[in-house]
Each structure stands twice: as structure tokens, then as C-alpha cells.
Amino acid sequence: MSMIFLACDRGNVLFEENQNFEDNTWSFDDPKTFSYHSKDSITPVKLYINLRTTTDFPYRNIYMFLHSNYSNGYSNIDTLQFFLADAEGNWLGDNSGTIVENRALVSKGVFRDTGTYSFTLEQAMRNDSLTEILDVGVRIERLGID
Numbered sequence: 001m002s003m004i005f006l007a008c009d010r011g012n013v014l015f016e017e018n019q020n021f022e023d024n025t026w027s028f029d030d031p032k033t034f035s036y037h038s039k040d041s042i043t044p045v046k047l048y049i050n051l052r053t054t055t056d057f058p059y060r061n062i063y064m065f066l067h068s069n070y071s072n073g074y075s076n077i078d079t080l081q082f083f084l085a086d087a088e089g090n091w092l093g094d095n096s097g098t099i100v101e102n103r104a105l106v107s108k109g110v111f112r113d114t115g116t117y118s119f120t121l122e123q124a125m126r127n128d129s130l131t132e133i134l135d136v137g138v139r140i141e142r143l144g145i146d
Contacts (some may be wrong), residue, residue, distance in 0.1 A: 011143055018050055018137030026133040031067075031122035034138040038071070038111035044110065044143035049121065050136065051082060051102045055095070057132040060085040063124040064136075066106065071115025077126060080106065099134065108143055 019032040051062070066078045082104050085091050093102035111117060119138050123130055 003031060007131050009054065012142040013139065014045065014142060016050070016137065017138040018052070018135045020135040021133055022136055023115075024132055025122045026130045026136070028123060028128045031111050032136055033118055033120040034098050035116055035118045036138070036140055041110065041112055041114055041119050043110070044108065045140050046108050047078065047106045047119075048103050048141070049082065049106055050139055051084075051093075051104075052134040052136075053084065053100050053102075054132040054134065055098045056089065056099075057084065057100070057130075059125070060089070062086075062130070063125045064074040065122045067118075067120040069118045069123070071087075071111075071113045071117055078106075080104075103139065 015034075015036045019034075021030065049064070060083055060134070062082045062096070064080045064082060066080055067075065069075045081106060082102065082130050084102060091100045093100045096130070121136050121138075124134075
């Protein structure tokens with residue numbers, strides 16, 4: 001599943017959490033888990049993945065596994081491809097000095113049940129450890145009119 005980069009309105013943010021990596025290295029055995037408690041089963045939302053790297057990150061993209069666990073007991077795993085640079089090597093995210101911030105839309109929908117939802121991200125690249133990754137996170141916001 002490919003992701004789309006979009007700008008967002010901070011006033012609509014329901015949840016956002018980012019977790020950093022020791023020594024700016026994301027190891028395959030260091031998944032990051034985020035928990036969101038939904039009190040609303042009506043309002044449409046957007047789910048984003050945040051990723052901050054340095055400009056020394058050696059790849060144009062990154063693959064991740066997204067493990068989603070819903071409040072009703074349902075769970076699933078998605079493989080995501082996160083594009084970071086174009087074919088010429090130009091960073092696609094917001095570049096500030098040596099830091100590149102990316103946000104990718106993963107899905108739109110409604111949390112049909114109230115309760116706690118958890119999302120776990122793990123890197124799914126061929127390298128056991130990816131260097132130059134600062135942090136990864138999840139952002140949930142109300143679906144506004146685009």
C-alpha cells in the first residue's frame with residue numbers, strides 16, 4: 001500500500017505520539033507501540049504515520065509493518081511503503097537543515113467501537129538496523145473537508 005503525503009490542520013489532531021530511537025538506529029527488534037483511546041464511534045478520522053530521519057538516511061523509501069489491534073478484538077497487519085525521496089534524491093518531506101520530517105496518510109475511516117486501539121510499527125527492510133532514523137509516530141485527526 002503506498003502512502004500519500006498531506007499537510008494537516010493542528011486543530012483537528014485527536015492524538016499524536018512519536019517515539020525516538022537510541023543512537024538514531026531502528027533495529028528490526030525494536031517495534032514502537034502507540035495506544036489511542038477512542039471515545040467517539042461517529043466522527044471520521046485520518047490515520048497518519050510520522051517519520052523523522054536525517055539527510056544521511058541512505059534509502060529513498062522504507063518499508064514498515066503496521067500491526068493494528070482494535071478495541072473489539074480484531075487485529076490485522078499491513079505492509080506499508082513510505083516514500084522519502086524522489087528518483088533524483090530530493091527529500092519529499094519538510095527539510096530543516098539535516099532533519100527531514102515526513103507524514104504519510106495510511107487510512108481514513110471511523111473507529112466503529114469506543115475503547116483502546118493500539119498500533120505497532122516495525123521496520124521491514126532487508127537490513128536488521130537502519131541508521132539515521134530519529135523517530136517514528138502515529139497521528140490521528142478528525143477528517144476535515146479537503
